[in-house]
Amino acid sequence: MSDTLPVSHGHDASALSHIAASVAARSPFDGAAHLRLTVAGRQVGWLPRAHAQILRTQDAVPAMLGEPHDGSVALLPRCADFATRSEALAGLARWLAGAGHVRGWRDELFAVTPALDAPAFATIERAAARFLGLLTFASHMNGIIAGERALWISRRSAAKAVDPGMWDNLVAGGMPHGSDPLATLVRECDEESGIPPALAQCAEAHGVIEVLREIPEGVQWEAVYAYDLLLPPDFVPHNRDGEVAEHRRIEPDALLAIMADGAMTVDATLVTLDALNRRGWSAPGAPRA
Incomplete structure (x- = not known):
């Protein structure tokens, strides 16, 4: 599936409209x-x-x-x-x-x-x-804190060649030749956030989001496999491969503000919005689903 977000240009534009405008501005393709x-x-x-x-x-x-x-x-x-x-x-x-x-x-x-x-x-x-x-293909995962209206997200290392220092899903990784979406996710869970394989295997698949946009390197044409994983409230992620600068526990309103500012990668923004929409958390101040 391919997500398309409406863009509003009114002075009272909602957080979602600001996010849509940010994604559109960063996603040209001729x-x-x-x-x-x-x-x-x-x-x-x-x-x-x-x-x-x-x-x-x-x-x-x-x-x-x-x-x-x-x-x-x-x-x-x-x-x-x-x-x-x-x-x-x-x-x-x-x-x-x-x-x-x-x-x-x-x-x-x-x-x-x-x-x-x-x-x-x-x-x-x-x-x-x-x-x-x-x-190309990638697996992205929303880290949902079980029983709470909150998620874990990660900030990409400043040393990353692509989108350095930007906010990302808790786990996100490209799919090498010979792998598959879940195997890629389980490996990245361990490397990026210290999530053990037995827990990572419980991630729920939520479809594919297609990204097609011009970037400085050329073109990002990517099929992003989206997952959600419920994490225990006392779980704290820790990076093991040096590709994540920090993790942050965050509530939806603050996360919407980060996305509206264009501080999260385009693909992670789409995957995150998919999860927030499914839970009824995409409107600022929305009650717990």
Whole structure:
């Protein structure tokens, strides 16, 4: 599913309208400025035309792109299998990093694929995925404090390559090739918030939110798998991988203010609003559901 929020421009705009305006302002996308990136006739990304020009002029990996046709362009049209495509994309990622076009090298592979349940055409270093505008996948989790009208959220480390220092869901992580939404979530729960696997496995799935927007790195086209987890009132999260600067226990009104200020990432804002709406907590001052 894809969340769309109404925007009000009146002087008495509600917190939700301010949030919608913030999300819209941070989520531009001009289809005409991009090419549908395809492999074997299936779309795997939205390639910025400016990045297509960079790919055509680099000489590290020959024949990276085919000729554009009807707004689409083929990726590695001369490569016919997973291994050769992956090898070529590994070389491209190294060249992009060396030329300064991508940053935040992860040593983590993402799938090049048209859908989560489709076989991957190749893999690529995570840091290069958004340069190509590839479809990626992530798991995000709202940490709900059981029996209370409150949540836990986290602040991203200032050292993060993407959205440093911004507020995020309690747990959020990209899905590497070969993983799945729940396995990704359980791993990230342990690393980011010290949530044991037995508890993380109890997370409730609440659908998929699609994000498509232009960002400085290229394009974020991501299917975000949303989860809620009820946490014991005495549970206090603790970070184990250095990617979280702090955790905060917060009530909905204060959380709405953070989102209205644009201080939370776009994807986390959408996942959080989904949870608040389901609980009847999205209006300031709303009583406990």
